[in-house]
Amino acid sequence: MKNKIQVAVTQRFNGLTVFDRLQFSVRENEFLCVLGKSGCGKTTLANLMTGLVPATQGGVTIDGEPVNPKRHELAFVFQEPSLWPWRNVRDNVNIGLEIKQVPRDEAGRRLDEMIELVGLQGFENYYPYQISGGMKQRVAIARAFAVDADLILMDEPFAALDAQTRQAMQAEVLRIWERLKHTVVFITHSLEEAIYLAERIIVLSDKPATIKGDFVVEVPRPRDFAHPGFIELRKRLGELIGVW
Numbered sequence: 001m002k003n004k005i006q007v008a009v010t011q012r013f014n015g016l017t018v019f020d021r022l023q024f025s026v027r028e029n030e031f032l033c034v035l036g037k038s039g040c041g042k043t044t045l046a047n048l049m050t051g052l053v054p055a056t057q058g059g060v061t062i063d064g065e066p067v068n069p070k071r072h073e074l075a076f077v078f079q080e081p082s083l084w085p086w087r088n089v090r091d092n093v094n095i096g097l098e099i100k101q102v103p104r105d106e107a108g109r110r111l112d113e114m115i116e117l118v119g120l121q122g123f124e125n126y127y128p129y130q131i132s133g134g135m136k137q138r139v140a141i142a143r144a145f146a147v148d149a150d151l152i153l154m155d156e157p158f159a160a161l162d163a164q165t166r167q168a169m170q171a172e173v174l175r176i177w178e179r180l181k182h183t184v185v186f187i188t189h190s191l192e193e194a195i196y197l198a199e200r201i202i203v204l205s206d207k208p209a210t211i212k213g214d215f216v217v218e219v220p221r222p223r224d225f226a227h228p229g230f231i232e233l234r235k236r237l238g239e240l241i242g243v244w
Ligand SMILES: Nc1ncnc2c1ncn2[C@@H]1O[C@H](COP(=O)(O)OP(=O)(O)OP(=O)(O)O)[C@@H](O)[C@H]1O
Pocket: 013, 014, 016, 018, 036, 037, 038, 039, 040, 041, 042, 043, 044, 045, 189
């Protein structure tokens, strides 16, 4: 599969070098997890990949062109669900389709499909204050996958959820990705989450962050935490990273 995204960045804030020629690529329709300790630069990387924050040196390209929110279709799911409080569930999922001016009929079909995929049928008319944290993230996921995104960026999207909801959401994202296939960069500091989700995992070092490891995850899906391959990779990542 062809390379979709190329990252080659150096990023400094005043005296602090967060990335020193950090380089990696993401293939089309790949599910890539970026794993790194707190403070190593994961959110900074997500910001650079949106094209809204310029890198100190270098940059990010999509299909060979510098990332540009006006030209590329980018979708985000962050830790805090970013729903519009004055819009109901259906209209929140619709935001991306509206911006893209997808014709009404097609947008309607897409909305129905996405709401069903994330299991929010019956809640279409609820407002964000009437639904749980997990449901809000479902809305954000539905919105991200509703448009034909070049890149879906997720920055610790499940960090605020309880363990059970988190597991359910991981399974859900995988199911949707397997069905719709988009290029996903999923940022996390959880080894298990990365191994459960990713086709490939890159591990960031401490600052200035470079790629400390690059692993293709070959554990068969659906992945079981007790699978020997899962345990083995968990061990290797743990050793590579040291104390988390
Ligand atoms: N706008 C900024 N100005 C100055 N320093 C910044 C800025 N943004 C981030 N940093 C610094 O860059 C480093 C990386 O921050 P970042 O938020 O990317 O880490 P992170 O890996 O996402 O951490 P966490 O896992 O806690 O979310 C930190 O030391 C932070 O203080």
